[in-house]
Amino acid sequence: MGFHAYEVSLEMIGAVGPVIDRIARRDRDLADQMRRAASSVPLNIAEGSRRLGRDRLQCYRIAAGSADELRAALRVAQAWGYVEAPAPSFELLDREVAMLWRLARARP
Numbered sequence: 001m002g003f004h005a006y007e008v009s010l011e012m013i014g015a016v017g018p019v020i021d022r023i024a025r026r027d028r029d030l031a032d033q034m035r036r037a038a039s040s041v042p043l044n045i046a047e048g049s050r051r052l053g054r055d056r057l058q059c060y061r062i063a064a065g066s067a068d069e070l071r072a073a074l075r076v077a078q079a080w081g082y083v084e085a086p087a088p089s090f091e092l093l094d095r096e097v098a099m100l101w102r103l104a105r106a107r108p
Contacts, residue, residue, distance in 0.1 A: 004099070009096055012096050016074070016093075034070055034077075040063065041063045042063075044059045044062045045059070064101060071090070
């Protein structure tokens with residue numbers, strides 16, 4: 001699948017994986033939620049790429065919501081002192097959210 005948002009979502013997972021592993025040592029529940037949110041992004045992008053019209057937009061909106069959830073969870077982990085600011089992770093997340101925002105607002 002050559003869809004750029006999909007490829008960036010997989011790159012994002014690679015970047016946040018080690019961060020999530022560090023968080024899991026302190027808060028397994030938060031880490032599990034982060035893994036589910038991170039996994040949801042490429043899965044919904046892939047599903048959306050095969051849909052049409054409003055169904056496609058809904059999948060992209062779900063993917064965007066999951067990316068936002070992951071970003072919020074990273075900030076929560078920072079607030080709890082589990083991790084320092086994971087800059088590459090935030091940069092990729094911001095990039096992914098921006099792409100999904102545009103995709104989710106396209107006309108069906």
